Amino acid sequence: MKNTMLILVLFLLSSCKGNKDKQGTDIPLIPVFTELQNKAKAIFGVLPGWVDSPISPITDEKVQLGKTLYFDPVLSKNGTQSCNTCHNLSTYGVDNKSFSPGDAEGTIGVRNSPSTLNAALHTAQFWDGRAKTLEEQAGKPILNPIEMGIPDEKFAIERLKNSEKYRKMFASAFPEDKDPVNWNNLTIAIGAFERKLITPSRFDKYIAGDDKAITDKEKQGLQDFIDVGCITCHTGPALGGNSFQKFGVYKEYWKETKSAKIDAGKSDISKNDAEKYMFKVPSLRNIAKTAPYFHDGSVKDLKEAIRIMGKIQLDKELTPDQVDNIFAFFGSLTGELNPELAKAPQYP
């Protein structure tokens, strides 16, 4: 009798909506994992809720300050743009342009602005990985003459010191610092904010045990994505972002992407020819929303980008069905940002 009751209770519980796991993902109370779910979980791992900083512990005050700075055009010389201009949180952390215009008239970037969403999971920042951390990255576009154009660190810090709001916010984020409004703290705060920009999606519900969270076509796409060999590089919870790869293993990339300019990638920095045409493998989180594609935004259509990747990275002519399925699977990676993080700060 006791056992029957227990089974009944378990049955009733299992048909409830379910609860949330540590990552805030809804999961059924008693998930039964399919082989594909287990495989995907083993390959990609679980998306964390945020990524801790090795430099400075994340606090709410740092995140709030970082968010305020992220949205503030005070960090561009002419006040025309903020971090959010090119990495717009209401459009999945990108501006959907091949190259982004800068603060000064007529300037334009040389590589496609990558999304800040889930960038905390990346091994390094920028397409060529020249910044090791988000904090190191955060300061560079501000000082880049063709981006935000601030002449030097001192210039930016003077501006912020003139603001009572920032003096208070820096002091509260870095209570132990005598002179808290400084460049290092600025990058730490923006980094702290960006470390929270993680976007769980239906795919995460799926690997957490909810077999119904993605469609059969999306499952087939996931299976194709695994079988075709995409996971050699697009691995980890961001499905990429954790390695560098030669773009164009089997064919010179520009012959397929029709890129206007041949960009040598990592070797431009390292001067090491062994790194020619190497770029960071981009994350595929929110990929359906972040066109145009590749380091130079040379391809607008996601299906075309999938086809090209099969051809030049894997030497495979993907069938139209494979392309369709993988395209569908990518839809399951479109995630949601905590709305509190995405919303621009309100000004009085």
Add this chain to the structure above:
Amino acid sequence: MKNTMLILVLFLLSSCKGNKDKQGTDIPLIPVFTELQNKAKAIFGVLPGWVDSPISPITDEKVQLGKTLYFDPVLSKNGTQSCNTCHNLSTYGVDNKSFSPGDAEGTIGVRNSPSTLNAALHTAQFWDGRAKTLEEQAGKPILNPIEMGIPDEKFAIERLKNSEKYRKMFASAFPEDKDPVNWNNLTIAIGAFERKLITPSRFDKYIAGDDKAITDKEKQGLQDFIDVGCITCHTGPALGGNSFQKFGVYKEYWKETKSAKIDAGKSDISKNDAEKYMFKVPSLRNIAKTAPYFHDGSVKDLKEAIRIMGKIQLDKELTPDQVDNIFAFFGSLTGELNPELAKAPQYP
């Protein structure tokens, strides 16, 4: 008549032994490239004669000093081992052990000693890439308690300062320094020497135009190596060494390698779970001579290592023929070090 003469001269020239290109590789005077040669050259690029340092220009004096230091057990606390003990230049830059014993009794390393040959071509040093340059790498085993065990930089520098030979050599390698015997210069000198440790092989003659430099079986192995997908990661002139990859894309590696211990690779340093089980893709130069294989030297047999790589990285059961051919191709990557560099310095 002039044309006939010209053709005759060209014919005679083309049947001569040939001359040397910039890399010192013998090439026929008028090579005719096959499709496979062109493909291989495009994929891997040309092996350079050495790799310049971004920190300090390479001079003969630095190389000589670096070589002397490389072979000198003065750099281990108890004087039992030099760099050359674990990275033995007479055995292709390795000691052919799974893990290397250290200077103090009973200590043993935790990862397989990688070859110093062609390491100058790598993106970063160590299996987890924790040193960006050879210079940064060079100092670390000296100070590692389970390797050469020198307590600190000062200890090593004091020893070297006590030697007239080293005082002279440092002064001559760094003529502009007032106090040339210092840690930074020590690492620069060892780095300068290691930047020269490049081993051209028959494969380089092949892609330089000598179709007869490698056998038909080796060519088939090269073709299989390309077709199977190994080149996704083993690219660049070192056939690897320029990216990090998850070891065990399709299967947990230790289930195939029978590793005694599960090593999480890069994530142990970065604390980023997205880098779990990621290691530097090893170079395949001299791979036939550098057993045992993988970061933990867990597999002794090269054919078995090839089979495992197909299975866990590419989800492919390679046929015995494919394994044999790729194994044969690897033989063409066994190269030669300039004998002047390989020979231990002579002591009076």
